[in-house]
Amino acid sequence: MFFHITTQLQYKKNNSIKQRNNMDKQRLPMPEIINDDKHRHKQFNGHFDSNRFRPPKVKTRYIAVENNNLNRSQSSGSCSANNSQIAHAISFRGGSECSDAGILPTSPSAAAAASSMSTTSCNMSHFEQCFERLTKLGEGSFGEVFQVRDRSDSRLYAVKISKQLFRGEQYRAERLEEVRRYEEFSGHENCIRFIRAWEQYDRLFMQMELCRESLEQYLYRCRHIPEDRIWHILLDLLRGLKSLHDRNLIHLDIKLENVLIDDDDTCKLADFGLVIDVDKANNHQATEGDSRYMAPEILQGHFSKAADIFSLGIAMLELSCYMDLPSNGPLWHELRQGKLPEEFISKISVELQQVIKCMMSPDPRQRATTEQLLAHPRLVRMQKQEKSMVTLKLLSKCFRRSRRAFWLKMCNLKTAAYRCLFYLLEILHLYKPITSSQTPMYNGNTATAAPSSPSTSVAGVPRLEFQLVGSTPIGNRDCYISDFLLAMDMDLSQHGTPTACERENLVNSTPINHNHLTANRQRSSSARKTRPEKSNLLSVDENCSFVSSPSKVLETSSFRGKKLFTLDVDEE
Ligand SMILES: Nc1ncnc2c1ncn2[C@@H]1O[C@H](COP(=O)(O)OP(=O)(O)OP(=O)(O)O)[C@@H](O)[C@H]1O
Numbered sequence: 290m291f292f293h294i295t296t297q298l299q300y301k302k303n304n305s306i307k308q309r310n311n312m313d314k315q316r317l318p319m320p321e322i323i324n325d326d327k328h329r330h331k332q333f334n335g336h337f338d339s340n341r342f343r344p345p346k347v348k349t350r351y352i353a354v355e356n357n358n359l360n361r362s363q364s365s366g367s368c369s370a371n372n373s374q375i376a377h378a379i380s381f382r383g384g385s386e387c388s389d390a391g392i393l394p395t396s397p398s399a400a401a402a403a404s405s406m407s408t409t410s411c412n413m414s415h416f417e418q419c420f421e422r423l424t425k426l427g428e429g430s431f432g433e434v435f436q437v438r439d440r441s442d443s444r445l446y447a448v449k450i451s452k453q454l455f456r457g458e459q460y461r462a463e464r465l466e467e468v469r470r471y472e473e474f475s476g477h478e479n480c481i482r483f484i485r486a487w488e489q490y491d492r493l494f495m496q497m498e499l500c501r502e503s504l505e506q507y508l509y510r511c512r513h514i515p516e517d518r519i520w521h522i523l524l525d526l527l528r529g530l531k532s533l534h535d536r537n538l539i540h541l542d543i544k545l546e547n548v549l550i551d552d553d554d555t556c557k558l559a560d561f562g563l564v565i566d567v568d569k570a571n572n573h574q575a576t577e578g579d580s581r582y583m584a585p586e587i588l589q590g591h592f593s594k595a596a597d598i599f600s601l602g603i604a605m606l607e608l609s610c611y612m613d614l615p616s617n618g619p620l621w622h623e624l625r626q627g628k629l630p631e632e633f634i635s636k637i638s639v640e641l642q643q644v645i646k647c648m649m650s651p652d653p654r655q656r657a658t659t660e661q662l663l664a665h666p667r668l669v670r671m672q673k674q675e676k677s678m679v680t681l682k683l684l685s686k687c688f689r690r691s692r693r694a695f696w697l698k699m700c701n702l703k704t705a706a707y708r709c710l711f712y713l714l715e716i717l718h719l720y721k722p723i724t725s726s727q728t729p730m731y732n733g734n735t736a737t738a739a740p741s742s743p744s745t746s747v748a749g750v751p752r753l754e755f756q757l758v759g760s761t762p763i764g765n766r767d768c769y770i771s772d773f774l775l776a777m778d779m780d781l782s783q784h785g786t787p788t789a790c791e792r793e794n795l796v797n798s799t800p801i802n803h804n805h806l807t808a809n810r811q812r813s814s815s816a817r818k819t820r821p822e823k824s825n826l827l828s829v830d831e832n833c834s835f836v837s838s839p840s841k842v843l844e845t846s847s848f849r850g851k852k853l854f855t856l857d858v859d860e861e
């Protein structure tokens with residue numbers, strides 16, 4: 290196999306340059322300026338400095354003369370004019386090297402949404418049909434990322450659209466590799482969750498989970514990040530990186546912009562555009578990332594896992610010291626010779642200093658691995674704490690569940706008590722039960738004698754059954770008989786006495802909000818049928834009046850306002 294090496298300089302997009310420059314000026318304090326380049330730290334003056342360019346991205350490419358491993362014949366999406374008009378799903382999940390799926394079907398909801406819009410759906414891209422574009426989240430050298438709302442489930446996602454058209458097979462294959470990596474690491478807690486990808490009009494679209502912000506944005510927002518938080522970020526990123534290194538893959542583009550923070554404050558590795566196999570890296574095709582984060586040995590064309598460790602180390606330095614990293618010049622070299630500027634490094638604890646220095650060791654063989662770093666006493670302690678937190682969470686969940694079970698038991702006891710009371714009243718002839726044969730049933734407009742059913746099998750004590758559905762509006766509040774009776778009254782006033790079927794639906798729905806009653810009937814009834822083991826079925830014996838006639842309902846007024854039980858719905 291023969292390879293030729295091409296070296297090229299790639300400049301970052303002006304937009305992100307501006308953004309960074311704008312934020313640059315927020316960084317304080319300014320160290321003593323000795324050399325223009327050496328201490329060119331970030332400041333912020335409230336507006337973008339368009340004159341200052343972002344560091345160029347030096348790219349050393351080792352391009353195999355041999356064709357890439359993507360099987361083009363399998364792909365229905367191509368650069369050809371005809372085919373590129375049609376959206377094609379891209380997925381490597383099937384196990385094959387490139388299992389491009391076929392033409393994407395338009396989901397009915399997406400089609401409906403599209404047709405409801407003024408633009409004719411046939412002119413709309415798959416992206417426009419499926420998503421409502423909200424805001425632009427960011428931009429890198431390869432793509433623009435938008436916050437979107439999925440028309441089918443109304444949820445928010447991020448969609449990355451490649452900026453450049455597929456110029457040819459090689460370029461397309463490189464872009465599609467990112468999909469493979471996203472899919473591979475999507476399940477890891479510290480890697481971004483990937484949803485799906487497709488290509489259309491010679492562009493790649495990738496749908497992924499929406500994160501709150503990038504680590505770079507977080508740094509500019511907070512300026513000073515407490516050291517405790519730095520350690521947590523380091524732990525998250527080491528875990529994410531370990532998942533790559535365990536598979537013999539290297540990221541090659543670790544930097545603050547490529548780390549995203551989700552709503553739970555978890556840091557996630559993103560942008561797998563340059564990820565490459567360690568073995569292939571030095572032989573085939575490797576592109577190094579941002580020069581500010583680049584390990585020194587990359588200049589000699591040595592790609593290894595240690596390069597990622599260096600990038601992470603220097604990113605931690607930037608994060609903990611609020612230091613502007615140089616893209617070249619004397620300071621760039623000093624940082625790669627193990628000389629970290631005192632005025633910055635002295636701000637952080639010795640423990641963190643040591644870790645950063647260890648990660649930024651000039652010799653890649655002396656740099657700690659992800660396993661060694663994760664074995665650092667502080668990180669071990671944090672992991673233990675996390676574990677105990679998980680145990681604590683599990684315990685509290687167990688406690689909540691047992692508390693709920695206890696309440697259900699109590700409710701059953703109450704039910705039994707009511708039952709006994711009715712029996713007693715019946716014995717004392719203070720209460721006349723209505724037997725099942727007396728219970729009129731409505732079949733349309735005609736009242737018929739009801740067949741004896743389990744719900745009225747106990748003489749005089751018809752059973753009122755209702756199901757607790759966690760998502761219904763009844764959740765987390767006290768339940769009063771009146772809640773149920775109110776709904777029954779309303780139902781009876783509309784329909785007269787319900788049929789057996791109606792009664793079952795009635796009691797199975799959550800009667801707090803009568804507007805939901807009709808809808809709930811079907812849903813809860815079917816839910817009960819399909820998931821009987823999950824339902825928390827309560828049986829409450831109640832005065833039978835509600836089934837005999839509307840006027841009898843009034844007799845139950847003595848129960849109104851009586852607290853039956855407290856619902857404690859598990860938050861789970
Ligand atoms: N899932 C997401 N949620 C929120 N913001 C995102 C998401 N993905 C990307 N971004 C934002 O978009 C920016 C660019 O995304 P990304 O790094 O994937 O593009 P790129 O073109 O590959 O960048 P690079 O120049 O690093 O190669 C990120 O820095 C981040 O601010």
Ligand SMILES: [Mg+2]
Nearest residue numbers: 429546547560
């Ligand atoms: Mg990026």
